[in-house]
Amino acid sequence: MDGAMxxxxxxxxLDTLAFGxxxxxxxxxxxxxxxxxxxxxxxxxxxxxxxxxxLALAGWGAAVLVRRRVAFPHPLGWHVVGxxxxxxxxxxxxxxxxxxxxxxxxxxMQAAMVGAAAYDLLHTPKRRYWLFGALAxxxxxxxxxxxxxxxxxxxxxAWLLNFKHAPTRIGEVVRVSSTLVYATVASMVLELTACxxxxxVFVGSRRWWRMGWGVAFLLMLVVQLLTLTRAGTxxxxxxxxxxxxxxxxxxxxxxxxxxxxxxxxxxxxxLLLVWLNPILGLRLKGESDRVWYQAHYAAPPQATAEAGTLxxxxxxxxxxxxxxxHPQGEFAFALSYHLEDEDGAMLTYDGIRSPLPRLVxxxxxxxxxxxxxAPPEAGRYRIEWxxxxxxxxxxxxxxxxxATTWLTVKPTPVSPxxxxxxxxxSSAPDDVRLVVPAPGRLxxxxxxxxMVRAHPxxxxxxxxxxLVYGAYAGVAWWDVGIHAxxxxxxxxxxxxxxxxxxxxxxxxxxxxxxxxxxxxxxTDERGLLLAGxxxxxxxxxxxxxxSFHEFWPTLIPVWLIVGxxxxxxxxxxxxxxxxxxxx
Numbered sequence: 390m391d392g393a394m395x396x397x398x399x400x401x402x403l404d405t406l407a408f409g410x411x412x413x414x415x416x417x418x419x420x421x422x423x424x425x426x427x428x429x430x431x432x433x434x435x436x437x438x439x440x441x442x443x444l445a446l447a448g449w450g451a452a453v454l455v456r457r458r459v460a461f462p463h464p465l466g467w468h469v470v471g472x473x474x475x476x477x478x479x480x481x482x483x484x485x486x487x488x489x490x491x492x493x494x495x496x497x498m499q500a501a502m503v504g505a506a507a508y509d510l511l512h513t514p515k516r517r518y519w520l521f522g523a524l525a526x527x528x529x530x531x532x533x534x535x536x537x538x539x540x541x542x543x544x545x546x547a548w549l550l551n552f553k554h555a556p557t558r559i560g561e562v563v564r565v566s567s568t569l570v571y572a573t574v575a576s577m578v579l580e581l582t583a584c585x586x587x588x589x590v591f592v593g594s595r596r597w598w599r600m601g602w603g604v605a606f607l608l609m610l611v612v613q614l615l616t617l618t619r620a621g622t623x624x625x626x627x628x629x630x631x632x633x634x635x636x637x638x639x640x641x642x643x644x645x646x647x648x649x650x651x652x653x654x655x656x657x658x659x660l661l662l663v664w665l666n667p668i669l670g671l672r673l674k675g676e677s678d679r680v681w682y683q684a685h686y687a688a689p690p691q692a693t694a695e696a697g698t699l700x701x702x703x704x705x706x707x708x709x710x711x712x713x714x715h716p717q718g719e720f721a722f723a724l725s726y727h728l729e730d731e732d733g734a735m736l737t738y739d740g741i742r743s744p745l746p747r748l749v750x751x752x753x754x755x756x757x758x759x760x761x762x763a764p765p766e767a768g769r770y771r772i773e774w775x776x777x778x779x780x781x782x783x784x785x786x787x788x789x790x791x792a793t794t795w796l797t798v799k800p801t802p803v804s805p806x807x808x809x810x811x812x813x814x815s816s817a818p819d820d821v822r823l824v825v826p827a828p829g830r831l832x833x834x835x836x837x838x839x840m841v842r843a844h845p846x847x848x849x850x851x852x853x854x855x856l857v858y859g860a861y862a863g864v865a866w867w868d869v870g871i872h873a874x875x876x877x878x879x880x881x882x883x884x885x886x887x888x889x890x891x892x893x894x895x896x897x898x899x900x901x902x903x904x905x906x907x908x909x910x911x912t913d914e915r916g917l918l919l920a921g922x923x924x925x926x927x928x929x930x931x932x933x934x935x936s937f938h939e940f941w942p943t944l945i946p947v948w949l950i951v952g953x954x955x956x957x958x959x960x961x962x963x964x965x966x967x968x969x970x971x972x
C-alpha cells in the first residue's frame with residue numbers, strides 16, 4: 390500500500406514538473422539565440438530553445454513512465470503518427486541533401502511530441518489557462534521589443550541582434566522582426582500569441598484582467614502590422630472573422646465585439662501608418678520591393694577619355710518603378726556605375742555617384758551628367774550604368790536591367806597628384822554574383838512543380854526545396870534560405886504526392902476534431918477553445934502565401950496550441966455529453 394502511495398506521489402510530482410517545463414518552453418520559445426549556440430562537437434550546434442525542448446520532453450517522458458499511462462486523441466493521433474512516418478521516409482529516401490532532410494524530420498518529430506505532451510499534461514482547466522497565458526505573455530514581450538525596434542531604440546536594436554543575423558528590410562524601411570530571425574516568422578508568432586491573448590480576454594473573470602490582456606492583444610496587432618507581412622495581416626483578419634462567426638452562432642457578445650474591434654483596430658492603425666510613412670503603402674503594390682527599383686537607361690554606346698581624368702557622359706534615366714527618387718537625404722537616389730575591363734574583370738564596383746537634378750516621380754525621366762573616373766591605363770573598358778539608393782541597394786540587385794557604354798581610354802600620362810579623388814567605398818558585396826534578386830511567387834511555384842514532376846512520390850526531401858532550388862531553376866547562384874512562399878506547395882515538392890495527401894488527411898482530421906468540440910462547447914472554456922481554433926485558422930491561412938514550418942519559434946507555439954486545442958475540444962465535448970445525460 391505504501392509503495393503504491395509513493396508511486397502515486399512521485400507520479401504527481403513528475404507530472405507537475407513536466408507541466409512546469411512545458412510552461413517555461415511556452416514562455417521562452419521566441420528567444421532563440423543564434424549568435425552563440427552550444428557546440429558539444431564541432432559539427433553540432435544546439436540552441437537554448439532546443440535545450441528547453443529536450444528538457445520538456447524528458448520531463449514528460451519521466452512522468453509517463455512513472456504513471457504508466459498517457460492520454461491520446463483518437464483517431465487524430467494516428468493521423469499525426471502516420472504523417473511523421475512519411476516525413477521520416479521521405480528524408481531517408483531523399484535524392485540529395487539527405488542529412489539536412491533527416492535533421493528537419495527530427496525537428497518536426499520533436500515539435501509534434503511537444504504537442505502530444507501538451508495534450509497529455511493539460512488535464513485541468515487551470516493548466517490550460519496557464520498555458521494560454523504563457524503564450525500570450527511571450528507574444529506580449531515580443532511585441533514590446535518589436536515596438537522598441539520600430540522606434541529605433543539603439544540599445545534594444547543592438548541587443549536584438551543576438552537573435553538574428555540582421556534586421557529585415559524592405560527598401561530603407563525596417564520590417565519589425567523583434568527577437569525572431571525574420572519578419573515573416575515574427576508575424577506568425579504574433580498571430581498565434583495574439584489569438585492566445587484573445588482567449589485570455591474571452592475567459593477573464595475580472596474586468597481589469599480582461600482589459601490588460603486586451604491591451605496586450607492590440608499591441609500585438611500593431612507590431613504584426615509593423616512586420617509588413619501582408620499574408621499575416623490577412624490571416625489575422627480571417628482568424629478574427631472566425632471568432633465573430635462563432636460568437637454569432639453562440640450568441641456570445643464578447644466574442645463578436647472583440648472580433649469587430651480587432652479588425653477595426655487593424656484597419657485604423659494601418660491607415661495611420663501609411664499616413665505617417667507613405668512608403669509603407671507601396672508594400673501593397675508588389676510581392677517585394679523589386680517594383681520599387683526599376684529603371685531604363687538611354688546612354689551613348691561609346692565614349693572616350695584620357696587616362697585618369699574625370700569624364701562627363703549624359704545619360705537619360707526613366708523611373709519605371711512605383712516610388713519617387715529623392716535626390717537628397719540619408720537614402721538618396723543617384724546614378725552610378727560598375728567598371729570592367731575588356732575581358733570582364735571587375736575594376737570598380739562602387740562607381741562615383743552622379744546626383745539627380747531633381748525629384749523623379751514614377752514614369753518621369755531625367756538627364757544626368759554622369760561622372761566617370763577613367764582608369765590610369767589606356768585600353769577599352771565597359772561602363773555598366775546602375776541606379777543606387779544609398780545605404781540600401783543597387784537597382785540591379787532587384788532585377789532591374791542595366792545599360793552599357795564602352796569607354797576608350799587614351800594613353801595620356803597623368804600625374805598621380807592630378808587624379809581626382811576616389812569615391813569612398815560603399816557596401817559592395819564581396820562576390821557580386823551572390824547578389825541576385827529574389828524570385829516572385831509564380832516563379833517559385835513553377836520550380837516547385839518541376840521538383841514534383843521529377844520526384845512525384847516522396848519529393849526531393851523535407852526542407853530540401855531551398856537547397857536544391859538552383860538545379861531546378863537553372864541558376865548557378867541562389868539564396869539557400871529561399872522558400873516556395875506557400876507551405877502546401879513546398880510540402881508537395883519536399884515530400885511528394887504521398888506526403889501531401891497525408892498532410893491533407895491530418896489537417897482534415899484536426900479540423901473535424903476541433904469543429905466537433907466547438908459545436909458541443911457549452912462550458913466557460915469555450916473561449917480558449919475558440920481562441921485556439923482561431924490560431925489554427927491563422928496558421929493554415931498564412932501558409933497559402935508563406936512558408937515557415939522549419940523554425941523552432943513557429944513550430945513550438947503551433948504544436949502547443951494544437952495539443953491544447955484538441956484537449957479543449959475533447960473536454961468540451963465530454964462535458965456536453967455529461968450535461969445531456971443529466972437532462
